Amino acid sequence: MTTRGERRWPILDIVLRDLLQQEGLAGVTVLAGAGGLDRPVRGVEIIECHGLSLPYRPLAAGILYYLPAHCVAATSPLLDVLVRHLADAGAGGLLLHGHRPARAPASRAGSRAATAGLGGARSQEPSGPAPAPHGPSGDERSAHGQLPGEPAPAGWVEPEREPRLPRSFLLLAERLRLPVLDLGPVSVTTVVERLAVSRQDALLAAYRRCDAAVQRILEAWREGQAVEAVVALLGEATDGTCDLVPLPGYPQVDPGKVPPWVDQGPGRPALHQEGDRLHAAMVIRVRRRVESAYLIHGVYAARPWQDFVVQRVFAAAAPVVHSMLEQRLVVWESRLRSKLDLVQNLVLSTSAVRPEVFARAREAGWDLSGPHTVVLLRVPDYGSVVRSKAWTDAEALEAESQILDLLERYARSRGWWVFGVVPEPGTFLLVLRRQDRPVWRADEVRQLMAEAVERLHQSGHDFAISGGIGTIGSGVDGLRRSYRDAKQGLHLGYALRGPGALVTAEEIGPERHLYGWYRSADAQAFIEAVIGPVFHLPPTQRTALLETVEALVRARGDVSRAAEMLSLHRNTVRYRLKQFGRRTGIDLSNPQTFYLLALALRAYRASQT
Template sequence: MMDRLLGAPGLDGLRHLAGPLAARRVVHVRLAEDLRDLVRQPPGSMIVLTGAATRQAAGYRLDVAIRDAAAASAAALVLTSFDAPLPATATALAERGALALLAFTGDLAELAVAAERALSGPAADALARAEAATSAVLRAGGDPDRIAEAASQALGVPVRTDGAVFSADLPADPPDAPPTGSASPQGHLARAVRLVLGVAALAASGGQSDDHPVRSRSQLLTELLIAPEEQAFRLATRARALGLAVDSWHIALRVEPTALAGTDRYAVLDAVGPVAARLLRSAGGPDWHLARADDALIVIRTQQLDPGRDGLRAAVADAGWLLSRLGDRFPGAGLRCGVSGAHRGPLGLRASALEARTALLRNPAAASPVTAHDVAGLDRMLVEWYSSDAARQAVQELLAPLLALGPKRAEPLVRTLQSYLDHQGSPARVAEELHLHRNAVSQRIRRIEDLLHTDLGDPQQRLALQLACRAARI
């Protein structure tokens, strides 16, 4: 489709700079005046940077812009009046991100009109839009406003609603399109729009399902996060059937009302979930899915491609934006958010949820309400390892005599053991870190050795216990 755009009337000033032309289908044409808006564009967008935005994209900022556009699954990024040599890094990023990088010289309004005209012609494109719109309409849960919004985004044509009655200005064939055998507006896209309007009316006439498809995906996602590893792979098949892209890349946001406990905490979480879903749906950008696990709201940010460091920064920004709006609605809840690194696939989904939890545990009193997990180092490797059932079972077995004492009695012993092993067996340094007397440290260590029936002087046992202590506190 991109090669059709390059040769379309009115687009003579459009030229190809780098990246594949046929990697993604162009569905939308979007104008961007600020580089920060790139990550929020809908998938399949041909993003046209204004002259001011193109001037912003100088040096390393061009690399960042390409990464952000690729993370949003954009089809193309168009630079306006760009005549500088293209850096090798930009070329490589466009290729790796499956993003067509283009340059345009001319009037932006003419570019938008000509691009829309080129997109509106062929039957194959109209059929693809109709398919995407029908699927989006059926996922909208019977709500007329959401149906109209979903149909508009997928078709690229504004759809209006008045109750269960839907309408749109039917597009005509472009002047250079092949004849359809009927008078305009009877083009391929117009027929697709009429088909989708009919499906929309049927979907709305059945009444709202109170987000039943969304709730089904949310419930399944919760099961995926808490089920045993073997069962999680079976659940992944069901998740794919429900439209969850479990095989993509995931970043988890864990939202907790830290100022609340008991029934108040559950009540706020019940209220926060639907509000967060509406906010994220209105923001656009990557796919968002919600789940409940461990007395917290888990928000999963899913993308087809590895988001990289720029995607992680965008996720932290999204978390801050979400928390600021939720905080206005729930001011006394003490909402905080932990942000994970990016992981791929069903097990990566579980690792992301663990990392988000770890981020909050490591910084319970941080100045910012949003805390990102360290994307490098031992904690990340431990989370990857500890997300498997075999690793969790090994940790439980190794520390079983301590854990059998119950959480209140076991926690100080595990913490003392970890500190003792971290400080190479120095009671003085453990006492300083834990604010204990040296004799108290020595007594605890002797009790730990008796309970575990282990020799802390054995290097292999020391290493195993050190990893187990860290993992047990994730």
């Protein structure tokens, strides 16, 4: 919350403390509000007053206001009001001339102060520079409001040479941390000149800081440093910190990670000040196979012209960071495409292998003369997982890359040679070979994959992963046969055992040879003929009936056991079975129709994977 006297200052101004250290301002004295000397200032204005009244006028932040001596009254409550207005507006401070030698002869006494309603307030007759060419200013009027040489009103009493300021006025300024300065022998013109010179010096220094920061970033880019190092320089070179993070959900920005003031347009830096800290943020969007976005966020100390420097350095660094991120994606995609192309030719294809493919395989470490095992893993219902986690395309690819990397690293740590790719979303293909011996069992591979999947769950990937382990084979034909067995094991294992099953080809047994028929048009017609009427029911009712019938098949027709498997009452199971028989016309007490029902259910589950 912003309180009185604690405003968000414009950063491109000069700090008052630094201004007072300039040459020619040594005679200025701080009367009150020394705690506010870190306020930036950007100009000087004179408060014009008529007589001893201070008319209302709009005030601006960062301005040093000069109150002429004839407006300072020893007991005037208007000074307290003025301090409050200046603090509320965020002014840079108040300038006074409390010690000025008399320039004109003593003027005659008058009753002007009493007429103004200020009682016995005493004011000082001003002295100062010569009149301006266009006439005397308010600063050249005498304490009784007359111009030099004009007769003073009757009854006027000579004021004191150095009027005392009200104690309440100084205490209030101290509490509000509003600097009150006594110029002493220094003229207002000198303050204005020093402020202009200081602003120009600060701007020149800002240009130098900006050039130095851009040069350091370009040198890091030419040296081939990582993009994270360049972004770190973006903060270090401008006296701050800066980091690069992936932007989740772009362009639907996550409010928890991206400040609301950030301009979501790519390549445009946005600035925001909080207290004495300047925040800068910029979105970098990269489009290759998928669109991804990154957020550069820096935090800097507030100093003169810091926003000028940061904004220009960010703008200069934007194309450099964009090109580096794009180059990283190009290398990653080309490497991924090269591995996938090799697997496509050696494992997934049914065509003859070209000689150059064999050469690339040898370079990648393949020994096609030795045995290999193909493992196929998949995240069941991967689309639902992506939707539930609200992943973008870039985040889904990143998650797949992390999973594949963890699987490969764990297999290598256990003494296996491994070559992995992601042939399609949510699917991971691994080619494995023992490095210490030429023979191994399929159970060893299944145990290895079970341990690797457990590591995945511990690392935060908390979704189920099903898998099929192929047979051990040598040469290209052996690789392709192992892949077919792994694929059949993956689909049949999921259909018969549910999600998360890791099965070998030997565990599936001869039924794996029915895999092709399960996914054929004849099988679809058979499924429709046996249980087709159930598919016309609402989804919840259809699911309940199919689950009940499948439990009955696994229980080999025992209703009580099926009820235990479903955690339902026997009467509920009987009611559902009666509904199923009425819909399909199947007599569940007939062994022949019961066998056809079991086959149709297996074919249906296998076709759904």
